[in-house]
Amino acid sequence: MRKVRFLSIPSLLAACAVVPALLLCSTDGHTQAAAPAAPAAAPAKGPSAEEIGRRVQAFYDSTKTFKATFAQTYTIKVQNVKKESKGTVIFEKPGKMSWSYDAPNGNRVVSDGKVIRVYEKENEQMFETPVKNSQYPAALAFLMGTGQLVKDFNLKLLDAAQMKFEGGYVLEGTPKDATPAYQKVLLYVDAQTNQVRRVLILDAQGNKNRFDFSAPVVNQPVGKGEFDFTPPPGTRVVKP
Template sequence: MRKVSLLSIAPFVAAVAVLPAALVLSSDAHAQAKAPAAASKGPSAEEIGKRVQNFYDSTKTFKATFTQTYTIKVQNVKKESKGTVIFEKPGKMSFTYDAPNGNRVVSDGNIIRVYEKENEQMFETPVKGSQYPAALAFLMGKGQLTKDFDLKLLDAAQMKFEGGYVLEGTPREATPAYQKVLLYVDAQTNQVRRVLVLDAQGNRNRFDFSAPVVNQPVTKGEFEFTAPPGTRVIKP
């Protein structure tokens, strides 16, 4: 998939990010929070990972606007898209891309559908057989950050993210979808503001989240999608 590289299955998800997924801190007021103490005196990567996990474990739904920046290294091409993302436990997600993009990424918890408006095609993949990154899976009530990743705390100041923490996650189970994911975590709320997914080819898939809202009712039918007539449906 060329237009939607969200979760390398094809979201976010992200992703990644996801991811994700994910990086300049969003314009959210939390971005102005005071930088945490140096890593040696502050919480460990494992502790931050648990804080993030606990926050999302306590949420039923998550909604935010996003900016996705996908960089293809070999072509030196950067593509930017914007839209809205909604997650609902267990395992549901919906990415709606703003016009003129018009793409959609939807999962009802069983099937992931990736619709590419420009190419008039849609990919359908069973969730069970997909490779969506655990970096975004925790948003959907799937996976555990501290179990799925070896976490490392990076220098937030050097990463130009002084309003929080930057976690580097290396998947404990090798996957062709991505090699590493960076999570940019707000120090005050423990929410992930940005996800950056890195693959073996050096491509970067980044998601910046803003205006997050949790535990709000989701419109009926949000996780259902029927492609327009004439769309070519591709299944594995």
């Protein structure tokens, strides 16, 4: 059998211009069938958005209470204003939560599962709103035992590297039932623990409400009265 000597790249391309891609040209002008290329290894397939959602839900389903410190960044699009604050948050099932903002802010956000009270220390006023109309419980219901990620959201997996989030996944959740409280929520999930390390809430006006959680503690007793709040005397109470 004649030994085949392959041409240089430019000659090979010219000689085989009209030959099917599966054929190679030998030096005497005859063609020889090329050996089929070995199939490429399939890329490792990661978990789907719904699978990650189920993992997150399973973690929080195992908790009765959740406490963490938080750093909040609230961006008002139309004013191009960014407000930063920090504090401590506590959730207790079913449906209770308490946000305590560090000084000098001093604000409080408290829900007993039915009514949410948002106290603004600087303005000496407090807003009382039914839970169903507030973005806090609506977007974080999976934390408080009043919602399910896969059931309540259409989930989409975003590129964590592009979102500058290392060590986990970024889930985009669009509520299946439209709500005036917000349009989407992004959950930044730790791949090792399945805990949510960051929540980004986006509303219809383009405002962004971001919470970064740290030092989480679960299933610890909560102090009596944590989810009750009475504002200081002289506070103006605003109701819908």
